[in-house]
Structures are given as structure tokens and as C-alpha cells.
Amino acid sequence: MARTRRPLIAGNWKMNGLRADGLALAKGVADGVKQAGWSDRDVLVCPPATLVLAVAEAVKGSGVLVGGENCHAKANGAHTGEIAAEMLHDCGATYVIVGHSERRADCGETDAIVRAKAEAAWRAGLVPIVCIGETLAEREAGKTLSVLETQLKGSVPAGSTAANLVVAYEPVWAIGTGKTPTTPEVAAAHAHIRKVLGGLTGEAAQFRLLYGGSVKGSNAAELLAAGDVDGALVGGASLKADEFLAIAKAA
Numbered sequence: 031m032a033r034t035r036r037p038l039i040a041g042n043w044k045m046n047g048l049r050a051d052g053l054a055l056a057k058g059v060a061d062g063v064k065q066a067g068w069s070d071r072d073v074l075v076c077p078p079a080t081l082v083l084a085v086a087e088a089v090k091g092s093g094v095l096v097g098g099e100n101c102h103a104k105a106n107g108a109h110t111g112e113i114a115a116e117m118l119h120d121c122g123a124t125y126v127i128v129g130h131s132e133r134r135a136d137c138g139e140t141d142a143i144v145r146a147k148a149e150a151a152w153r154a155g156l157v158p159i160v161c162i163g164e165t166l167a168e169r170e171a172g173k174t175l176s177v178l179e180t181q182l183k184g185s186v187p188a189g190s191t192a193a194n195l196v197v198a199y200e201p202v203w204a205i206g207t208g209k210t211p212t213t214p215e216v217a218a219a220h221a222h223i224r225k226v227l228g229g230l231t232g233e234a235a236q237f238r239l240l241y242g243g244s245v246k247g248s249n250a251a252e253l254l255a256a257g258d259v260d261g262a263l264v265g266g267a268s269l270k271a272d273e274f275l276a277i278a279k280a281a
């Protein structure tokens with residue numbers, strides 16, 4: 031299929047992976063990507079912070095990109111346990127996920143905090159992947175599109191372009207549940223996201239919009255073919271090299 035936007039398949043490993051497993055997974059992905067020789071899509075792995083440096087070294091030369099799962103808004107300072115975007119960049123990352131719903135829920139991250147983190151990513155030379163998505167209660171109340179719009183307006187900084195920012199639509203109720211929206215529902219959400227981004231930035235057509243939430247090898251082709259979907263943000267299925275590669279192949 032002719033695409034105007036370069037697909038991005040991103041794996042979010044979440045809080046999974048000790049060194050041996052993480053390195054084996056990274057090598058498996060790197061070998062598969064090298065063998066496939068893709069020049070028409072990006073494959074990104076986002077390991078826990080403890081593995082960013084080792085994974086970046088393990089995938090060097092394969093074309094696989096590396097990202098962080100989160101960053102702090104500040105470049106340094108008295109923030110015990112936090113990780114600056116500059117530190118991720120220093121370890122070989124080129125992307126960072128910000129505003130994942132697990133962090134919004136677990137750590138109370140607001141749209142304003144997410145926006146500050148996206149700006150921090152730019153400061154460090156990283157591309158932020160800004161996550162948005164409705165809860166089941168919001169979907170059932172018919173509020174999906176308005177929730178996405180509010181999150182976008184609050185989380186996407188001024189100065190965002192298709193080259194410096196990616197948006198991931200992850201319905202909270204689809205994460206880790208095996209449930210997914212229907213293809214028309216995904217397409218409707220992505221069309222709305224693109225429209226809102228157009229209003230915010232004036233250049234919506236080229237933005238890469240990822241779908242995330244229970245993406246697997248078996249449903250990737252269908253989800254990736256939905257209108258305005260330019261890739262996937264994959265959780266559980268990114269922990270198996272073969273399955274993650276199958277998803278990347280479907281892009």
C-alpha cells in the first residue's frame with residue numbers, strides 16, 4: 031500500500047526485562063530488522079531506563095531505534111529517582127514516550143506535566159511520543175472524541191510538527207486486556223486526532239499517529255490498515271521478538 035507517512039512500530043516494554051532477557055530481546059529484534067532490510071518503516075524499542083544504554087549498544091547498526099518510557103521535565107537537579115531526557119539521549123535514545131496512561135494514573139501526570147515532558151524531550155534532542163486515550167467510562171458516556179481533544183490541547187506543546195512529535199492513541203480499556211476498538215472506531219478517533227492537530231499546528235497531514243492497546247501479530251494488519259493509523263505502540267506483544275517483528279512486518 032502506498033503510504034504518505036512512514037510507519038513507526040514502537041515497543042513499550044514497560045517494567046519488564048532484566049539484563050539477560052532484555053538484551054536477548056533487543057538482539058532478536060535487531061537481527062530480524064536487519065534480515066528484513068526494511069527501508070520504508072521505523073522500528074523502535076523502548077526498554078526500561080536501566081536497559082536503555084545496553085539495548086542501544088546491542089542494536090547499533092541494525093536500524094532499530096531506541097527510546098525511553100518516560101522522562102522528567104527538568105534537565106537535572108534534586109529529583110531523586112527521576113531521569114532527564116538528556117540522560118536518555120546520552121544513552122543512545124532518540125525517542126521518549128510521555129503521558130502513557132499508566133503514568134497518568136499511577137503518578138498523577140496531568141496534561142500540563144505531559145506537555146512539559148514533551149518540551150523537555152525537544153530540549154534534549156528526542157522525539158516525544160505523546161499518549162492520549164479515553165477510559166471505558168468515558169467511552170461509554172460517549173465522550174471519547176472530546177476527551178482526546180482535551181488531552182491533545184493540553185499535552186501537545188506549541189511548536190509541534192510532524193517531524194518533532196508523534197501521537198499515540200491508546201484507549202485505556204484496551205491496554206493489556208485483549209480488547210480493541212473496532213477498525214471504524216480506531217479510524218474515527220485517529221481522524222479526529224488529526225483534525226485537532228491540524229487546528230493546533232496547521233500541518234496535520236504529515237503527523238504520525240500510532241494506535242496502541244492489545245496490538246498482536248494476529249490483529250496488527252487490520253488495525254494498521256485503519257484510516258489515519260501510521261503505526262503501533264505495542265506493550266505485551268513487544269516482549270517477544272518474533273511477534274513484535276510480525277507486527278512490524280504488517281505495517
Ligand SMILES: O=C(CO)COP(=O)(O)O
Nearest residue numbers: 042205206243244265266
Ligand atoms: O500500553 C500499551 C503500549 O504503550 C499497550 O499495551 P498492550 O499492547 O500490552 O495492550
